[in-house]
Amino acid sequence: MTEKIFTKEEWINALKGLMDAYRIFVPVRDGELHSFKSLDKGEPDFDYPNTRLSPKSLIYPQSEGMFEYSLDEEGPDANIVKEIPKDYSPQAIVGIRPCDAEAFQIVKRNFDNPEYRDPWWVQHFESTTLVGFGCNAPDSTCFCTEVGGGPFNENGLDVLVYDLGDTYLAKCITDKGEAFLTKAGGMDADDVAKKHAEELATAAAGKITVKVPTDKLKGKVLNELFDAPFWDEIAFACINCGTCTYLCPTCWCFDIQDEVTGNHGDRIRNWDSCMFPLFTLHGSGHNPRDNKVQRVRQRFMHKLKYYVDKYENGVQCSGCGRCVRYCPVNIDIRQVCETMNNYESA
Amino acid sequence: MLEYTEKIRETARKLLQDGKVDVFIGYKKGSIGMMNEPVLIRDPDKADLLYWDSNCGLNLCNYLTKRTDRIGIVANGCNSRSIVTHITENQIKRDQLYIVGIPCTGMIDRRAVTDAVKDKDILEFHEQGGNFTVTGKDFEQTFEKKAFLQSNCITCTHRNPVESDEMIADPVEEQEGEKAYTDVEEIEAMTPSEKWDFFTDMISSCIRCYACRNACPLCYCPTCFVDESSPQWVGKSIDPTDTMTFHLLRAYHCAGRCTECGACERACPMDIPVRQLTKKLNKDVLSLFSWEAGLSLDQRPPLDVYRPDDYNDFIR
Numbered sequence: 001m002t003e004k005i006f007t008k009e010e011w012i013n014a015l016k017g018l019m020d021a022y023r024i025f026v027p028v029r030d031g032e033l034h035s036f037k038s039l040d041k042g043e044p045d046f047d048y049p050n051t052r053l054s055p056k057s058l059i060y061p062q063s064e065g066m067f068e069y070s071l072d073e074e075g076p077d078a079n080i081v082k083e084i085p086k087d088y089s090p091q092a093i094v095g096i097r098p099c100d101a102e103a104f105q106i107v108k109r110n111f112d113n114p115e116y117r118d119p120w121w122v123q124h125f126e127s128t129t130l131v132g133f134g135c136n137a138p139d140s141t142c143f144c145t146e147v148g149g150g151p152f153n154e155n156g157l158d159v160l161v162y163d164l165g166d167t168y169l170a171k172c173i174t175d176k177g178e179a180f181l182t183k184a185g186g187m188d189a190d191d192v193a194k195k196h197a198e199e200l201a202t203a204a205a206g207k208i209t210v211k212v213p214t215d216k217l218k219g220k221v222l223n224e225l226f227d228a229p230f231w232d233e234i235a236f237a238c239i240n241c242g243t244c245t246y247l248c249p250t251c252w253c254f255d256i257q258d259e260v261t262g263n264h265g266d267r268i269r270n271w272d273s274c275m276f277p278l279f280t281l282h283g284s285g286h287n288p289r290d291n292k293v294q295r296v297r298q299r300f301m302h303k304l305k306y307y308v309d310k311y312e313n314g315v316q317c318s319g320c321g322r323c324v325r326y327c328p329v330n331i332d333i334r335q336v337c338e339t340m341n342n343y344e345s346a
Numbered sequence: 347m348l349e350y351t352e353k354i355r356e357t358a359r360k361l362l363q364d365g366k367v368d369v370f371i372g373y374k375k376g377s378i379g380m381m382n383e384p385v386l387i388r389d390p391d392k393a394d395l396l397y398w399d400s401n402c403g404l405n406l407c408n409y410l411t412k413r414t415d416r417i418g419i420v421a422n423g424c425n426s427r428s429i430v431t432h433i434t435e436n437q438i439k440r441d442q443l444y445i446v447g448i449p450c451t452g453m454i455d456r457r458a459v460t461d462a463v464k465d466k467d468i469l470e471f472h473e474q475g476g477n478f479t480v481t482g483k484d485f486e487q488t489f490e491k492k493a494f495l496q497s498n499c500i501t502c503t504h505r506n507p508v509e510s511d512e513m514i515a516d517p518v519e520e521q522e523g524e525k526a527y528t529d530v531e532e533i534e535a536m537t538p539s540e541k542w543d544f545f546t547d548m549i550s551s552c553i554r555c556y557a558c559r560n561a562c563p564l565c566y567c568p569t570c571f572v573d574e575s576s577p578q579w580v581g582k583s584i585d586p587t588d589t590m591t592f593h594l595l596r597a598y599h600c601a602g603r604c605t606e607c608g609a610c611e612r613a614c615p616m617d618i619p620v621r622q623l624t625k626k627l628n629k630d631v632l633s634l635f636s637w638e639a640g641l642s643l644d645q646r647p648p649l650d651v652y653r654p655d656d657y658n659d660f661i662r
Binding site for chain 2: 030031032033035049052053062063139140141233236237239240241242243245246247255257259268270273276277278281324325326328329330331332334335
């Protein structure tokens with residue numbers, strides 16, 4: 001596969017040159033946080049730990065119109081539900097971290113499998129090229145290596161970029177990536193640069209020292225974990241906000257709402273969160289997850305047990321560490337995972 | 347802060363051993379730098395989990411609502427005022443509580459520190475006197491705590507608990523709070539359209555996670571208006587009008603009740619200065635009714651009182 005070298009200036013110019021072919025999203029510093037923005041809406045900053053919000057909304061928007069309809073009985077379209085057109089022109093997420101690319105693979109098992117195929121998620125995903133930036137300096141809350149990834153993990157990426165200091169080495173992973181890099185240009189990478197890139201990847205992986213054991217989760221009896229006594233203690237501090245779920249690149253739950261203004265109606269899909277009581281409130285008024293211990297348990301059981309059992313492909317977590325860093329009350333999934341993994345029922 | 351921690355542990359252990367309380371609510375040292383986790387202790391042998399330093403920013407009053415047991419709880423100035431508000435609003439009874447009062451010199455703004463160390467990863471935090479030291483893999487920096495206080499702590503005029511059963515140390519000197527509302531005055535001086543732009547921009551990154559609401563001890567409604575589905579008062583999407591509706595109504599609901607603990611702002615994952623809204627209402631309530639929330643158990647809050655001699659014509 002192709003490996004190209006760009007000076008940092010050439011790289012930015014190459015991206016600008018690609019704006020006709022792709023809608024390009026890059027990390028942009030905004031106050032004290034980074035967020036993915038369209039290249040024409042801000043200066044890219046590739047020297048960043050990670051974006052505060054994962055790039056999940058670029059494939060799975062927080063609010064997305066699915067259908068629209070008219071309630072005007074006199075009109076020609078009365079009571080006809082029409083799909084709202086969406087922009088599926090090629091887009092590239094440049095600067096995505098390997099954990100967030102891996103997260104799309106985790107989510108894909110839910111949105112694109114033989115049983116269900118979510119048309120909007122799949123079309124957004126297929127129109128996207130993921131140009132990842134490896135992490136030279138993973139954060140202390142990062143644990144990608146413990147959940148099957150790594151700071152330079154290629155899985156799920158189309159291109160992986162190594163920051164070699166003065167230059168970037170961009171390595172193709174897929175045909176989509178090849179198409180992107182061919183348009184981007186650059187010089188062929190020499191062996192010195194390739195060796196430098198390899199060394200960076202090895203050094204970065206060694207910087208993640210935290211251990212998050214997940215090996216015994218599969219073998220646990222589901223109901224024993226469900227009934228374990230530790231949930232009360234884990235959930236005590238939780239304030240049931242949606243920070244963990246909304247910052248998480250692998251949380252996929254949604255709610256569908258009809259919003260009507262006058263005679264015009266929109267059917268909108270919004271992110272939802274298992275932390276919210278409304279998430280499970282039945283029409284009857286009954287709520288099967290009425291208290292916060294049940295909701296906290298749901299979040300961790302889903303990620304670390306139900307997903308593990310259902311897809312047999314590891315945990316529903318890419319180790320990005322956002323929930324660890326930004327939980328207002330410091331509930332730490334690494335500790336919860338360890339507690340679940342090591343639990344032996346009496 | 348080591349002496350505070352030791353005294354809290356000692357007090358909690360004794361209260362639990364003597365059966366004076368069923369549970370003790372405090373903080374334990376967090377799993378990452380500059381974070382502590384609220385914790386509930388039942389077993390006196392676990393009292394050594396308790397911890398105190400200038401990173402105890404989440405208001406513990408949140409965990410009291412409608413509890414039926416006897417609770418020991420640590421409380422600094424703003425937390426004690428929230429507890430008083432909780433008692434006044436019948437969310438907990440005074441005789442259920444054993445309040446361990448903490449004279450407070452303010453909480454540290456973790457984001458400002460992260461900024462000062464240029465986004466480097468803070469692994470350890472130590473406090474000594476008026477200074478604190480943060481340590482990471484390849485750095486160690488010491489700062490003066492005063493320069494890194496949360497914005498609510500800079501202007502705080504009630505650092506000592508207003509209600510307690512026992513104090514962990516001698517009261518600290520209170521600050522003069524005359525410049526508390528400078529930022530609100532700047533917004534007040536704007537034209538209506540400038541104000542609209544200011545607040546629209548301020549909340550533009552809101553993701554509707556409700557961390558501000560849920561971190562607030564005042565938000566204990568069994569079902570919040572944003573969670574009502576029949577009727578549905580506000581849309582669930584990130585439409586700017588719906589988001590603004592949420593923020594404005596949340597703020598108004600806190601009028602005359604907010605103790606400026608800063609938990610809302612600290613909890614926001616998007617760094618939105620949500621106190622810009624609640625502060626304005628606090629300022630209004632102070633100027634209209636000379637009221638600051640949670641200072642006394644004997645006074646009803648101004649917004650739930652009717653007096654025949656009210657100076658407003660419309661209500662008489």
